[in-house]
Amino acid sequence: MTLTGMSNRIRAAVAACLCIAALGGLEGCSLASEPGDDASTAPSPTSPSPIKVVATLNQWGSLAEQIGGSAVQVTSLLSSGSGDAHGFEPDSQDIKALDEAAIVLVNGAGYDDWATRHVPSSATIISASQVVGAMDGDNPHLWFSRDARFAVAKELAEAFTRADRSRQELFEGNLATWKQKEQSLEDRMHKFGKEHAGLTYAATEDVAYYLMSDIGFKDTTPAAYRQSAANGEDPSDTALKSFVALLADDRPDLLVSNPQAPDVANDTLTSAAKAHDVPIVEVTEQMPGDCKDLTDWIERLFTRISDAVEDGDSVSGQAASPSTTGASDPDDNDA
Secondary structure (H helix, E strand, C coil): CHHHHHHHHHHHHHHHHHHHHHHHHHCCCCCCCCCCCCCCCCCCCCCCCEEEEEEEHHHHHHHHHHHHHHEEEEEEEECCCCCCCCCCCCCCCCCHHHHCEEEEEEEECCHHHHHCCCCCCCCEEEHHHHHHCCCCCCCCCHHHHHHHHHHHHHHHHHHHHHHHHHHHHHHHHHHHHHHHHHHHHHHHHHHHHHHCCEEEEEECCCHHHHHHHHCCCCCCCCCCHHHHHHHHCCCCCHHHHHHHHHHHHCCCCEEEECCCCHHHHHHHHHHHHHCCCEEEECCCCCCCCCCHHHHHHHHHHHHHHHCCCCCCCCCCCCCCCCCCCCCCCCHCCCC
């Protein structure tokens, strides 16, 4: 299946889910008339204990914090300094956190299968891939998809409500506030895309595919190279030479690279991009530690992408400080 087809299927799946929710009157789907009234209020002594949530990735964990606010305690197992999610092995502390979780948020699509092996039967599992209909072999970087973020945020609000109905207004209010922030970002992306029609990019790997598509870029990465990268294989000499020629002759508007995956191919392509004045934007697979949340990270990336297009400069999409792994302070995580 092509990446474009995958993106279209995500949109169709999300639309179907929303229609079903509207017709079936699912609990926890209505928005509070005054969103976020209780979002900044710390639990009182008589409030129920925070819902224990474990997220495999810190970007998904930050979304859980935005929707759950003071009513959740989120532990993220993978942060910006944790390395490759595919080869990650949870330690005893991670397994203990999973065992004690009421809700476990995973990415799915073959990205973090190691997590589900340690989830107790009593826990609720929310899988981003299942929510949007993605499968193993599809592009797994779902947090960069606008449709996937909206679907997961809605699923989180409903799961939190089932776990603690006394705080339904908090969850619905936080969801509404989050949607407003996301919509504002989406409006900026659409405006930029209209003002810069016909933008193209190439990528050393497909980590930012959904984000670039949402902004309005066309992926011009040579097919042979793209397939090798998707399979986790080294590109052939022919595929690499074809990519270098693309940067030299066609000069896409941007080259997207992942600094977490340095190798000969990545070094060759970034050097070629610099030689031919193709701006480079770096995008990692985990959210940098100084980003407040997933929306903030994507907004920063969009700003760097738009600046690179307009100024023609290479910019890093990342931050220097690592994210802290572990339970968050509920009082600091309200939407």
